[in-house]
Amino acid sequence: MxxxxxxxxxxxxxxxxxxxxxxxxxxxxxxxxxxxxxxxxxxxxxxxxxxxxxxxxxxxxxxxxxxxxxxxxxxxxxxxxxxxxxxxxxxxxxxxxxxxxxxxxPAADAMEQLGEKTKARKTMREADVPIVPGTTDPAESAEEVKAFGEEYGYPIAIKAEGGGGGRGMKIVEGPEEAEDQLESAKREGEAYFDNANVYLERYLENPGTSRCRSSPTSTATSATSASVTARSSAATRR
Missing domain, CATH: 3.40.50.20 (Rossmann fold)
Incomplete structure (x- = not known):
């Protein structure tokens, strides 16, 4: 203690x-x-x-x-x-x-793999774990957002690479919103996580989340939580 x-x-x-x-x-x-x-x-x-x-x-x-x-x-x-x-x-x-x-x-090495969302997506993809369509590299321009929307449809979620708790997450309903929401997500990521990088995902309306986390810690070999189902936190338009 x-x-x-x-x-x-x-x-x-x-x-x-x-x-x-x-x-x-x-x-x-x-x-x-x-x-x-x-x-x-x-x-x-x-x-x-x-x-x-x-x-x-x-x-x-x-x-x-x-x-x-x-x-x-x-x-x-x-x-x-x-x-x-x-x-x-x-x-x-x-x-x-x-x-x-x-x-x-969680131990730093576990966070290194999963703390930044783009790295986490790459890790899941390499392990053949199904993931929501999205990018594994930071999105730099509104044109990238629009191209993603043309391929996967709208709405799109723009998410802060280092984000958590719904911070730095914005919804793009159509191409006309791409530039403003991209810049807004970058600003929030920089302000809250000192990381302006963002990535894109196909936004799922009112999804449920099933979680079973297993992460090595400094005080135990591993710590695994029970699976739970809950509504996902919503992205914001601020």
Whole structure:
């Protein structure tokens, strides 16, 4: 059991992790940007550290700043929540290499294969696993989006390569929306994941998802969750 956990996230995501820690008798540490210094997760934590300016890429995604905050606080573990650094293999590797801090999450090498969605699609394709029609390389232009639509039809989902939790995911209903939605997805990917690369998939209306995840971790040979079925998170038009 850990004595103190730094939660490398903000808002409701961070508070949920902190509540679980509280139930286990574990102290919590928050990190915050200048814009979030009065945030609920900051007030809820036992202690909190500023990790940079308002822009997420310069604060919540700053590897060194987050690890330094954990060192200052004397935290013995970092929990990423979801989004932000949760699927960042480079950050996970840095924490795993730290002598006194434990990474609470999948092992970095597993994340390297599956954390970036284009790599995950390539891995599935090489393993002959059926996947939704889409690209395995980043989409660069609106013309690529339109060409994809001509081949597979609309709507199209444009997704952030490093995304998660529905962030950086946009729906294109027709060719006239391609340019605006592509740029919007890139901006959101850059803002939330410090990665502006996006890829394309045929958008499925109201799908269900069946999941059975098996990932090696730093504390066990493997961890496999039970299969569950749920509605997929929807893409946004913002």
């Amino acid at each position: 850990f004595d103190k956990v730094l939660v490398a996230n903000r808002g409701e995501i961070a508070v949920r992790v902190m509540r679980a820690c509280e139930e286990l008798g574990v102290d919590t540490v928050a990190v915050y940007s200048e814009a979030d210094k009065h945030g609920g997760h900051v007030r809820y934590a036992d202690e909190a550290y500023n990790v940079g300016p308002a822009r997420a890429a310069d604060s919540y995604l700053d590897h060194e700043a987050v690890i330094e905050a954990a060192e200052k606080a004397g935290a013995d573990a970092i929990h990423p929540g979801y989004g932000f650094l949760a699927e960042n293999a480079e950050f996970a590797g840095k924490v795993e290499a730290h002598d006194e801090i434990t990474w609470v999450g």
